[in-house]
Amino acid sequence: MSTTLETATAARPFSVHIPEEALLDLRRRVAATNWPDKETVDDQSQGVPLAVMQELARHWTSGYDWRRCEARLNELPQFLMEIDGLDIHFLHVRSPHPDALPIVINHGWPGSILEQLKLVGRLTDPTAHGGPAADAFHVVIPSMPGYGFSERPSGTGWGPERMARAWAELMSRLGYDRYVAQGGDWGAFVVDQMGLQAPAGLLAIHTNMPATVPADVDRALLAGDPPPDGLSPEELRAYQQLVRTFGQVEYAKYMAARPQTLYGIADSPIGLAAWLLDHNDADGQPAAAVVAALDRESSETGELTRDELLDNITLYWLTGTGVSASRLYWEYKGGFFNTKGVTIPVAVSVFPSEQYEAPLSWTERAYPNLLYYNRVARGGHFAAWEQPQLFAEELRRAFRSLRENGNGDR
Numbered sequence: 001m002s003t004t005l006e007t008a009t010a011a012r013p014f015s016v017h018i019p020e021e022a023l024l025d026l027r028r029r030v031a032a033t034n035w036p037d038k039e040t041v042d043d044q045s046q047g048v049p050l051a052v053m054q055e056l057a058r059h060w061t062s063g064y065d066w067r068r069c070e071a072r073l074n075e076l077p078q079f080l081m082e083i084d085g086l087d088i089h090f091l092h093v094r095s096p097h098p099d100a101l102p103i104v105i106n107h108g109w110p111g112s113i114l115e116q117l118k119l120v121g122r123l124t125d126p127t128a129h130g131g132p133a134a135d136a137f138h139v140v141i142p143s144m145p146g147y148g149f150s151e152r153p154s155g156t157g158w159g160p161e162r163m164a165r166a167w168a169e170l171m172s173r174l175g176y177d178r179y180v181a182q183g184g185d186w187g188a189f190v191v192d193q194m195g196l197q198a199p200a201g202l203l204a205i206h207t208n209m210p211a212t213v214p215a216d217v218d219r220a221l222l223a224g225d226p227p228p229d230g231l232s233p234e235e236l237r238a239y240q241q242l243v244r245t246f247g248q249v250e251y252a253k254y255m256a257a258r259p260q261t262l263y264g265i266a267d268s269p270i271g272l273a274a275w276l277l278d279h280n281d282a283d284g285q286p287a288a289a290v291v292a293a294l295d296r297e298s299s300e301t302g303e304l305t306r307d308e309l310l311d312n313i314t315l316y317w318l319t320g321t322g323v324s325a326s327r328l329y330w331e332y333k334g335g336f337f338n339t340k341g342v343t344i345p346v347a348v349s350v351f352p353s354e355q356y357e358a359p360l361s362w363t364e365r366a367y368p369n370l371l372y373y374n375r376v377a378r379g380g381h382f383a384a385w386e387q388p389q390l391f392a393e394e395l396r397r398a399f400r401s402l403r404e405n406g407n408g409d410r
Helices: 002-009 020-031 050-062 066-074 113-124 160-173 186-197 215-223 233-246 250-257 263-267 269-277 288-293 306-319 322-331 360-366 388-398 400-404
Strands: 012-014 078-083 086-093 101-106 137-142 179-183 202-207 346-350 370-375
Touching (some): 002 078, 020 050, 020 306, 050 269, 050 306, 066 113, 066 306, 078 160, 086 113, 101 113, 113 388, 137 160, 160 186, 179 186, 202 388, 233 360, 250 322, 263 269, 263 322, 269 306, 288 306, 360 370, 370 388, 370 400, 388 400
Parallel strands (some): 101 137, 101 179, 179 202, 202 346, 346 370
Antiparallel strands (some): 086 137
């Protein structure tokens, strides 16, 4: 019996091999798109412009190469492991430096593990990227259930709370009895839940989308009221940013209410692409980096490019996860940026183009065991994708004190 259990719960090597017919079918479907009329405005207030989508379609069918992305994934150690009844796909890249600190990194929507690929070398081998060996990490990057190559749940219940327990189980089975966790977007919700659950071995978490909004501010935001009295200029600015954010999340509200109705994103590659690209920010935040990437063919500094956007969209299409990924919004019933009560050590990086810039005053109250806080010069909601070098440097600094104190004895 023990052998059967061990076999069922072991990590099984995995590699990506998409049939050529699936890629041909993708190109045929893009070429056969039934296009709508052009928008009647000169901005993006009605959605992603027709010309933008048609240019993306042209490149998708004639200039884009999925095999390049597939090869990049297959250069890295990938695995499947059954956890809580689902096969979970993950990358597991050990550092050449033996004293490296294990880290589990969480992606979000509309992203995937592709968001973090540019971090892998920078974290596992910092000496090759301007950092000291003492800052090395062993890196684990799981695909959330219903995303990428992880199994799609056939029942309800797979929200951030359950994912948090699953990632703790994953790290334990990999033999890591001391580790840290990182997340942005939905990944930030997962690491907050990990912080609340405080599993054995979790030393600290890092978030680039912190949940710091005080209760009175959160109530005012949800009610559409003016800000509470007494906010500092920095806090008032964060309040105004949150008003903007809550006013442009129709896509999230729809997925939270009716994810199954999104048949169009399962049937049309262009429908899927437009849905994943549209954050209703009219060329503003948090997706300005995505808009800019549509015109960027390459980047020597690691900034987001058009083909990287298409890698992610194509991954959703080839794995058929547009709708299953959307259900996460339906599953989650909690608050978004409100404080959660995390008391374990927390590190926070505030990127200037995030949905809101968390003030230090709020952050200190939300995370009373604040390990690290820094306002970064560049980057936004998709920080690891947009600014991988800065993001890697943030993680090195964020957890340095744990290493200096014996890898986190507490």
